[in-house]
Amino acid sequence: MALMATNGKKHILMIDDDEDDFFLVNSLLQDISPDQYVLQWVSSYKEGLLAIETRTHDLYLVDYRLGVHTGIDVLHHFRNLGYxxxxILFTGKGDYYIDKEAMLAGAADYLVKSEINAALLERAIRYTLDKFSHLLAIEKSEKRYFSIFEKSNDLILLADCEHKIVAANPAALQVLNYEEDELYSSHLQRLFAEDSVVADFLAQLCTEEGVVQKEYMFLSKTGQQLDVTINASLLDEKKQLYLCIIQDITARKRKEREKQQQEKFVITGRIARLIAHEVRNPLTNILLAVSQLKMEPVSKTEEAPLYLDIMERNCHRINHLVTELLQSTRMSELNMLPMEVNPLIEKALQLSADRLQLHNVTVEKELCRPDGKILADEDKILIAFLNIIINGIEAMKAGEGRLSIQARCEADKVLIRITDNGSGISPQNQAKLFEPFFTNKTKGTGLGLTATQNIILQHKGTIAVESALGEGTSFLITFPLVA
Known part of the structure; x- marks a missing residue:
């Protein structure tokens, strides 16, 4: 509203078809507060509308009777203008129904002309102006905070005393992948990936300090794990409303993990090269000696050829392990080409078809629709997929296995989830899963998943594992999509 306040005076427009009423009101105002108000008068509904559209007055005094029109029509005009x-509405006599109609139409006050005196008029004007000023301040504040709520990149949730979610900003709905009505029928504890931390979070929430910058793991509606930090506290003690401001730090955490993994590969690669150099030199000498002995006459004991075979076989085995270690930790050259995701998954399943059939494993597929493309070295990606699929097959009971492969293409990435219903992995072992030589298999080298992680990282992808003992394991893989 454009307010005019010449020399600090408030400008008032009076719309009234009776000039005597104007003189009376003006006189009353000049008597009680001559230096505070400037009163302007128009005598018709039409002139009143034209004056309103200039938006140059602080307050309006409007007569209820304006020829064929009423003061209610004037109030509707304000609403139509969005102004x-x-x-304050004037009328010739008191009428409850007119009073109610005026208030519903937006009048700030209602005065009966025959009852007006200087003190009553000045008080009504002053109170109306003060009230309107406060309402404007509140509205401005509400708009500011509503804008923060709506436009914030952080997730903002409001929860009631039972920790049921009662409000969520657009960022929260988008990141958690819920519709409003779905989220509003949920409780805060449903968002946590780990049930064991919920009790601690709710207990802290009810303290004076609340929850300050604590890290938790959330689950979106689609089952995606999200790393978050939460600041939460009691917002309104009377209404028992809790405010939770949540930062999605999944991308930051992923980059930290990727950096750690890259550093681990660099260190492991150095160790592998050192081992290869220190082990292969004596191995070569031993193998040469064995070959020489085999060509020369051997003692007549029956065990001599047997011992030579054992030495030769184990030398070759050590050499093979060293080669595998080097390959699993070396950042090799890749032949990267744009490739569709679905055919790569289908080909990996075809290559593992014999094992799937042998163990009678049921395969469930839910692939990208429409398909997306990634930059990939086909041979290397197939090795990575096969390692995960074969691990899953070997973890499941024959005849009871169920392997699920889901692929979902989003705006800039593809998410692939490979899940088995096998024996699962303990939390302690999950932390060591991608380390060289770590394995639970009796005949495994422990280098398959190390190589898998290496391949996926070289493709600028990510790999994570979710597992519970006795329930199975999920590998979550992401790759950036290309146009």
Whole structure:
């Protein structure tokens, strides 16, 4: 509203078809507060509308009777203009129904002309202006905070005393992948990936300090794990409303993990090269000696050829392990080409078809629709997929296995989830899963998943594992999509 306040005076427009009423009101105002108000008068509904559209007055005094029109019509005009201003309605006699109609239409006050005196008029004007000023301040504040709520990149949730979610900003709905009505029928504890931390979070929430910058793991509606930090506290003690401001730090955490993994590969690669150099030199000498002995006459004991075979076989085995270690930790050259995701998954399943059939494993597929493309070295990606699929097959009971492969293409990435219903992995072992030589298999080298992680990282992808003992394991893989 454009307010005019010449020399600090408030400008008032009076719309009334009776000039005597104007003189009376003006006189009353000049008597009680001569230096505070400037009163302007128009005598018709039409002139009143034209004056309102200039938006140059602080307050409006409007007569209920304006020829064929009424003061209610004037109030409706304010609403149609989208113009908020304080309006006091005058009438010739008191009428409850007119009073109610005026208030519903937006009048700030209602005065009966025959009962007006200087003190009553000045008080009504002053109170109306003060009230309107406060309402404007509140509205401005509400708009500011509503804008923060709506436009914030952080997730903002409001929860009631039972920890049921009662409000969520657009960022929260988008990141958690819920519709409003779905999220509003949920409780805060449903968002946590780990049930064991929920009790601690709710207990802290009810303290004076609340929850300050604590890290938790959330699950989106689609089952995606999200790393988050939470600041939460009691917002309104009377209404028992809790405010939770949540930062999604999944991308930051992923980059930290990727950096750690890259550093681990660099260190492991150095160790592998050192081992290869220190082990292969004596191995070569031993193998040469064995070959020489085999060509020369051997003692007549029956065990001599047997011992030579054992030495030769184990030398070759050590050499093979060293080669595998080097390959699993070396950042090799890749032949990267744009490739569709679905055919790569289908080909990996075809290559593992014999094992799937042998163990009678049921395969469930839910692939990208429409398909997306990634930059990939086909041979290397197939090795990575096969290692995960074969691990899953070997972890499941024959005849009871169920392997699920889901692929979902989003705006800039593809998410692939490979899940088995096998024996699962303990939390302690999950932390060591991608380390060289770590294995639970009696005949495994422990280098398959190390190589898998190496391949996926070289493709600028990520790999994570979710597992519970006795329930199975999920490998979550992401790759950036290309146009």
């Amino acid at each position: 908020k201003a304080p309006v």
